[in-house]
Amino acid sequence: MRIIISFLIACNFLFSSQAAVIPADKLFSSPKYSKAKVSPNGLFLSITEKDEKNTYFKIINLETLETFNAKSFQSKTRIKEYSWLNDSKIHFKLYKNSKEVEYILAFTFKDNVKDTRFYTLNNGYMVDSLPTEPNHILYGRRNNQHHRLYKVPIDDFKYSFSKMKNAKLLDDAQKEIIGYSYDNHFERIITTELDLQNKEIIFRWRELSSSTWHTLFSYSPKDYHIIPAGFISEDVIAVLSNKNTDKVALHEFDIKTQTLGKVLFEHPQYDLIDAQFNKQGQLKSVSYYQKGVYTSQHFDLTKKKLTTQLKKALDNHEVYIIDSDHSNTKKLLYVNSASHPGAYYLYDSNINRIELLYESFPDLMSFNFAPSKYLSVTSKDGTKLDAFLTTPTGIDHDTLIVMPHGGPIGIHETDYFDPNIQYLANRGFSVLRVNFRGSAGYGKTFLQQGVGQFGQLIEQDITATVNQVLQSHQYKNVCAMGSSYGGYSSVMLAMKHPQQYSCVVAAYGIYDLPLLFNTSNYRSGDEYRSHIEGVVGKLDDSLTKLSPVYTAHKLQAPLLLIAGVDDEVSGIEQSNRFKFVLEQNNKSVDPVFYRKTGHGHSSWLWERHEAILKADFLYTTLGLKTHDIKTLNEMEKESLREDYMLLADSFEFGYLVEKDAKKSYRYYLKAAELEDARALFNIGSFFHRGQMVEYDFKKAMANYEQSANLGYASAHSRLGQLYMEGMKVERNHDKAYKYLTEANRLDDSYNNVMLLGRFFCTADEQYKNIDTCIEKFTLKDTHKLSNKKSRKVFDQRRSELAKAFMQGLYTPEEIAKLKVFMKETYNLTHLDFELDVEEAGIFEYRLGDKYRESGRYHQISDGYHVKGKNLSYGLRFTTDISGIDMRTHRTALIMMWTKQSKDGKSEPVKYSLLWGNPREDFIAIRSVESNDDNTNYSLQIYNLDKTLLYSKSFLVSQE
Missing domain, CATH: 3.40.50.1820 (Alpha/Beta hydrolase fold, catalytic domain)
Incomplete structure (x- = not known):
């Protein structure tokens, strides 16, 4: 334990000067450590530890500090509660796949032997652990007509219920009871029954050794509040009620006469929420919320003195004794307050020592919180x-x-x-x-x-x-x-x-x-x-x-x-x-x-x-200034960057909120001011597209370069592509190579690998290397991808290969190598063909008439002037080759769409490799876009020798 204490104190000291800006992702999170308990013999501590994917149930030997990861639960399983049945068995209530299930964990943890066994409670639930019989539990089962109570040896749960020969039936209730509970002091079974007709809650009791039920009391929750707090004697219970008082107070209740007796305790300001009694039926404490804090008022002077000392020893934070061993010498404490996120301590009364066990939120303990x-x-x-x-x-x-x-x-x-x-x-x-x-x-x-x-x-x-x-x-x-x-x-x-x-x-x-x-x-x-x-x-x-x-x-x-x-x-x-x-x-x-x-x-x-x-x-x-950037350290900047990027991405991509380009731009701009590399890249894209801001390529390049300097792979990729293609900048193979190789070093994704491959195909003699180009396009390990991701990667490869063919200057030998690669990759059999145009012009997409019938593009005109938001334009064709075998023959060609810019220059907007059976329809169709306003688009179809096979231009407008 001392090792744990000294380690945590050292960590807090090392990070005590951490940033004043608290990271939101650390603040809005579940506790890493929670649900701590002590075993009955005081030898073990149990606690749950949570990471991003799983929750681990850990058992720690308090003498040796050895830890045993007894069980792990995936994210869809949540521990609702658990309790120690005896020194080697633990009962769990879990939410698993949205259903509540119960288990018993039996474990061995001694002499370097660690073992666990999990037993299901067979569609039933544990009523009580029976401390007087540590090898048995009270076990309830319900179906549509019956609600039964059994006493079952714990070890019997290794079998199905039908094979539990030692299960003893204690009660068979044919009424609509909510459930069973148990009073350990007087060994009485208690049921809670809901009377829907009279809108009453009825409590009944019987002794464990008897079969006769007695009415404890009944009441209508609409009229007043009454909850049993514990038996005082054979015929008197204590209840929390406000039937005859303004505040919820602690009353005696006479079971025989069904009447409230004297008030045992009433707070002048607050409702009571709990009361504790000892085995002799004497009142130990009452609890209520005082000034917003759960407060227990102890009537035992020794207990009252102890809680005062504990609170003083722990910086006057709120201290709660949440568990103890059977000897009551080892007490588990939970400490928290408005300015403290919580921690577990162990108090050993034999040696009067408090030791820190676990902070609930270790990542938060180095920050100062507001009281x-x-x-x-x-x-x-x-x-x-x-x-x-x-x-x-x-x-x-x-x-x-x-x-x-x-x-x-x-x-x-x-x-x-x-x-x-x-x-x-x-x-x-x-x-x-x-x-x-x-x-x-x-x-x-x-x-x-x-x-x-x-x-x-x-x-x-x-x-x-x-x-x-x-x-x-x-x-x-x-x-x-x-x-x-x-x-x-x-x-x-x-x-x-x-x-x-x-x-x-x-x-x-x-x-x-x-x-x-x-x-x-x-x-x-x-x-x-x-x-x-x-x-x-x-x-x-x-x-x-x-x-x-x-x-x-x-x-x-x-x-x-x-x-x-x-x-x-x-x-x-x-x-x-x-x-x-x-x-x-x-x-x-x-x-x-x-x-x-x-x-x-x-x-x-x-x-x-x-x-x-x-x-x-x-x-x-x-009109407030968020933070002075000059005064922020890097950790603080990163926290704020993550805040703004979360907002920006949600509005950019429509995650749970409606897409809003204006908001996304504003939040990306805030993150960019804090030097977020991805935000700078995205701001550059806004200037590049002329979206939310006036088109400004120089500002786009400045943002891309700043993002690249901060190590963002996509910025290197974008710059490399621009210099490789000479798009709005002078073609520069040195810069293209520098940026593209750095993009691969930072992120060797398929995208970056293929961009570098295209560079080696289309660059000048200094860098050009067809073999390296082909090697980059020979994608590896794609079988490990999901179907969705693999389709995306292969679509991109077809686009990049089409660009490589059309943008490069090749010798016959180089073209021959590329064609061999294409034939092997796509199983091509015919590269020489003519186009057989079936439909060309303006199209409209229509859904199928029959159930599950896919939609289809229908030609509505063979013209070139496209007017209308919901229209498309282009070409449907086949390749004309004699002697085609529909099962085995394949061909391929290259489609390229270009757009005429305002200065009269043609700018490529889409490349793609089309491949398939020659007699099947090939489709090269585009849809009218929101920014089309008397825009000229041109479609060209080439074979793999870069021979133009077809060309057609369209004038496109939304109206």
Whole structure:
């Protein structure tokens, strides 16, 4: 253990001066180490370790520190939870291929012997591990009519259930119970039953050795809250309930009389969420969220003193005892806080020593995170509110982000490490969060006061908090940002206080409150409407006045509107309507609708994308300078480059968002300013194409050269190709060779290999080498490619070979070598032929008439003037050779399309090698493109001797 400790401390010391800019990909990620537990005998630690592809279940000998990788799980399998059954067996609940399955892992780890065996629980589930019988478990199985409970020896799970001869049936419930549980102290089985007719939850119990069931209690969750917390005696249990109290308190409950007894504990401010009892039924502790932090109040003075000492020893971060061995001497601690992403420690009470085991996020431990400040706020009517203010530790844009939470009823803000908040703080923004009326954890009255208060009391609470913060610091900018209800609230805050809010970010929100009552046929029944009323209030005209869709004219602040196309919670129609009316009112709205996304993202990549998008919206809208490039180190630049490239690529290629060339160019430009090599190359391409900017070949070349200097292979490839072909630059074989060979050195892809091959075919005598050219086109290991990739590579080879034939000057001997290569590569049998033109002119593509019948180009004219966006033009032909064998004979020719530029010069736009059976149709057809405006295109067909066989020109326009 000391080796682990000293190693980690050394690493933190080495990297303690790491960049202030926290990389978003490290912040928005799953913990590397999680789910740690201690074996009952205290000898082993178990923990999961995650990398990009797999999750590994590791067992560590705490005495020798030897590690055993007991099991690996692929990305489609997720460990939901696990527990130690005894010192050599572990129970797992897994999500595998979207289904929940359970296993038992039996392992051997001693004397250099490491072995594992996995047993499935045969479509059942573990109810309890039976600590008093460590070799047995309670095991539940259900089918359509029965729900059965068994006591089964663990070793029997190596067999199928039908062969478990020692499985003892304890109960056969023919009722619709939710499941079984077990009370270890009093050895009682407990069932939870859902009575759909009476809308009640019923708890029943029986002793393990008896068959008689007793009603523990029943209740309607709509009326009040009641959850069993543990048996106090044979006939009395403790329950967490707010039936007779405003707060969820700990009560006695008499099983025989079915009545609540005295209050054992009630917090004056917060709802209780848990209570712990010892084996004698005495109360050990109660838990609640205090000031946003899960807090346990201990009644055992020794335990209370220990937790205080542990917290003090660990820099006053929150400390939780999450597991211990059976002797209670080795305690596993989890430490975290708003500014600490989490770590596991081991406390050994025998020697009073704390030792670090694993950081949850090792890549983050060298960064400083922003702490949060707890605020106590008094609302206008005197109600006390909890709030949390997170302020930047580095760059500070003097901008306050007001962030209402979702729900709004029954949800609350906590004060723990949050990547979204830390990302904003790290990028220079302060973040304010409020537990307004309707938030959970503050009692029934506080909760109910938020019902039906959309746009009213809730926003008043938020505004009271904002005003208190502004009394101590006058921020230059204030913006509102939220998701779900928080999206609605953010918009309403800006509408109600237009002079205060400079911008709004609303995600996955609701903007048309009446629409909530009938969003679909499935959401229009009485029960659903009653549920909505319990959050929004009654459906009447007042909801229209409180809906942004109907008051869009009031919004003055620019809005970033984010939605998920597959959102089944808010519904995409909410955002569609709001977008429409904002655009109709000429409001500044930037809509970003994520495809394949619901009420938020299901992957860290797109969580990260959205966070970067939001921050950039703030920078752009408020006119803020992101960072001073001169002060950034290389690691910081790389972090920001990756941010902007993620945004740029998504809008360039349409990854989950709509393609947007304007946005992609802007983000590529931001990355290029940070010297991102690929971004510089892409900016050069924009200038080269004249897309989003005026055509400027000199600027294109400057960007290509800067990108090449930074080591980007595609820039070397592009420059080499330009100098090889003499496209817009003077042909220069020295430069072409330099760039193309460097492109191959950096990236020996098929593309770069073939470009270099074409160079050796078409260069001057100094570099020309037909044998080397042919060797480059003899592609190797293509059998390892997928079908899709191999088709792409072979298509490119046909294009590059066509260019090599047409652009090179060859002796008869060189042509002969190339033709031999072509014949061997494509199994050609006939190279001498004439064209038999079947159709030439203008074509229209039509789908087949029959099911699964492919479409076909149909000639509609033999003219040359092509007018229309959906038209195509060109040639359909065969090669005329007598004595053709359709099974074995093959021929080939070269197709070249050229475009006449504005200065009258011809510029090649496409080359291709066409090959196949001579009697089959060859097609050389192009479609009208968006930039065609009275453009002249010419088609030429050549044989492999470079003899022109056919030529035709077309005048093309979209209208």
